[in-house]
Amino acid sequence: MALNLDGIIGDSSALADVFKVLGKVAPTDSTVLVSGESGTGKELLVRALHHNSERRDGAFVPINCGAIPKELLESELFGHEKGAFTHAIRSRPGRFELADGGTIFLDEIGEMDLSLQVKILRALQEKEIERVGGITIKKVDVRVVAATNRDLESEVKAGRFREDLYYRLNVIPLHLPPLRERGNDILLLADHFLKEQSKAKARKRMRLSEQAAEIILTYSWPGNVRELENFMERLAILCDASSVMPEDLPEKIFLDIGEKPLKKMEEIQPARSVGFDWPTLKDMTDKELKLKDFLEAIEGRLLAEALERSDGIKNKAAELVGIKRTTLIEKLKKRGLL
Ligand SMILES: Nc1ncnc2c1ncn2[C@@H]1O[C@H](COP(=O)(O)OP(=O)(O)OP(=O)(O)O)[C@@H](O)[C@H]1O
Ligand SMILES: [Mg+2]
Numbered sequence: 506m507a508l509n510l511d512g513i514i515g516d517s518s519a520l521a522d523v524f525k526v527l528g529k530v531a532p533t534d535s536t537v538l539v540s541g542e543s544g545t546g547k548e549l550l551v552r553a554l555h556h557n558s559e560r561r562d563g564a565f566v567p568i569n570c571g572a573i574p575k576e577l578l579e580s581e582l583f584g585h586e587k588g589a590f591t592h593a594i595r596s597r598p599g600r601f602e603l604a605d606g607g608t609i610f611l612d613e614i615g616e617m618d619l620s621l622q623v624k625i626l627r628a629l630q631e632k633e634i635e636r637v638g639g640i641t642i643k644k645v646d647v648r649v650v651a652a653t654n655r656d657l658e659s660e661v662k663a664g665r666f667r668e669d670l671y672y673r674l675n676v677i678p679l680h681l682p683p684l685r686e687r688g689n690d691i692l693l694l695a696d697h698f699l700k701e702q703s704k705a706k707a708r709k710r711m712r713l714s715e716q717a718a719e720i721i722l723t724y725s726w727p728g729n730v731r732e733l734e735n736f737m738e739r740l741a742i743l744c745d746a747s748s749v750m751p752e753d754l755p756e757k758i759f760l761d762i763g764e765k766p767l768k769k770m771e772e773i774q775p776a777r778s779v780g781f782d783w784p785t786l787k788d789m790t791d792k793e794l795k796l797k798d799f800l801e802a803i804e805g806r807l808l809a810e811a812l813e814r815s816d817g818i819k820n821k822a823a824e825l826v827g828i829k830r831t832t833l834i835e836k837l838k839k840r841g842l843l
Pocket of ligand 1: 544546694731
């Protein structure tokens with residue numbers, strides 16, 4: 506069966522190795538442990554695993570074990586019966602039950618408490634669960650896929666992760682390599698995100714200039730694909746021209762690759778007369794923009810500056826530009842920034 510990798514971009518050999526294992530393991534019911542730095546696409550890969558499995562018509566139920574307070578996590582995973590604790594006014598199924606016939610994705614499993622790890626192990630081995638406060642045991646038919654950006658082997662050594670659970674989860678390890686090891690995928694992804702962002706922001710298709718491409722290939726991308734994605738979005742807001750030049754790239758990148766930041770275009774251009782100059786028609790046509798997009802770009806720059814100056818605090822940013830907080834949120838949403 507051909508793998509359906511809809512939405513996963515990249516043709517590097519590092520990624521091809523991952524797909525090879527994915528193709529073999531997807532149709533089975535084996536437990537899979539996905540590892541990789543933050544932002545490498547672990548969730549995307551796990552979704553692809555589900556969609557390429559026999560369980561594709563069943564539910565895909567993700568749960569972020571690191572984001573739910575530990576007192577609540579057990580009941581989220583296994584459900585609870587009415588009266589099990591103060592706020593348990595009615596019985597509720599947990600994610601394992603909801604995933605019956607499908608796949609449960611235990612994201613950030615490395616954050617899970619040791620006491621709960623025992624219960625996961627039991628669910629894995631016996632394929633049965635017990636709701637909090639329950640007296641009966643329920644059988645569940647669930648495939649378990651887990652992900653972590655921690656090194657679980659050293660977590661085991663440090664006594665923070667149960668060894669038996671680690672081996673039980675790690676039947677098939679899938680490691681997503683960091684973006685910096687995927688060579689030209691960086692450019693494929695950058696181009697993909699720029700295309701999407703140009704569409705979303707209703708502006709002319711943006712592309713990286715050759716020089717800018719060279720620079721982003723050298724950068725180490727510590728935040729991986731997520732960093733690249735956010736970064737392309739920022740360019741789509743802040744960079745007015747359709748061709749992204751090295752001077753449009755943030756200083757952080759130049760510091761990382763050990764080069765001096767290039768001067769911003771505005772700094773190279775002759776100083777404008779003292780005071781404020783309204784944009785001229787030429788400013789607009791130079792940027793190859795229509796009136797609406799030009800005004801949108803100006804608004805985008807002002808909003809981004811206000812947010813930066815107020816450290817992302819929306820109340821403050823709204824005040825700076827003189828609009829209501831709700832209007833600001835609406836505008837940010839429209840720009841895909843929320
Ligand atoms: N190969 C890829 N092709 C297209 N988009 C990708 C790819 N890899 C990651 N992304 C996108 O990058 C973002 C981060 O991916 P994802 O959430 O899957 O990463 P993660 O490894 O789960 O991160 P974290 O450890 O922080 O949870 C998502 O928006 C995802 O769609
Ligand atoms: Mg994730």
